[in-house]
Amino acid sequence: MPSKQTKELAAFRLLAAKSGFRIETLSLKKRFKNFTQGLEIYTFKNSSAFKQGHFIFDDSEWNLYDPISLKKDPNFENLKKLISKFPKPVLEIIFFESNIAFLWKEKKDLEMLEHIKSICN
Secondary structure, three states, rough: OHHHHHHHHHHHHHHHOOOOEEEEOOOOOHHHOOOOOOOOEEEEEOOOOOOEEEEEEEEEEEEEHHHHHHOOOOOOOHHHEEEEEEOEEEEEEEOOEEEEEEEEEOOOOHHHHHHHHHHOO
């Protein structure tokens, strides 16, 4: 029998899926530097102007991990401002052409997910 906590998590994930988020399993785990048990990877459609970039939250600030050449992009400062708006449970963000993936300490907070999506629109 599933526990109360497992049922709540399943209900939250269903709501997240209805809001356009996907929970990734094996495909992206190797791409995240800080992936460990207890963290989850969520993705959503990338409707931002930024189509590449891997950022890691270290020591109270976001740092570019890959590609380093992105620092020379004229829109890099705008991207850093965008990244700085992500809530604290988010530990890493990867921008892809079609979606944005983020590693986070999963909270059962749909408002937080909607806030994350609104930052990137």
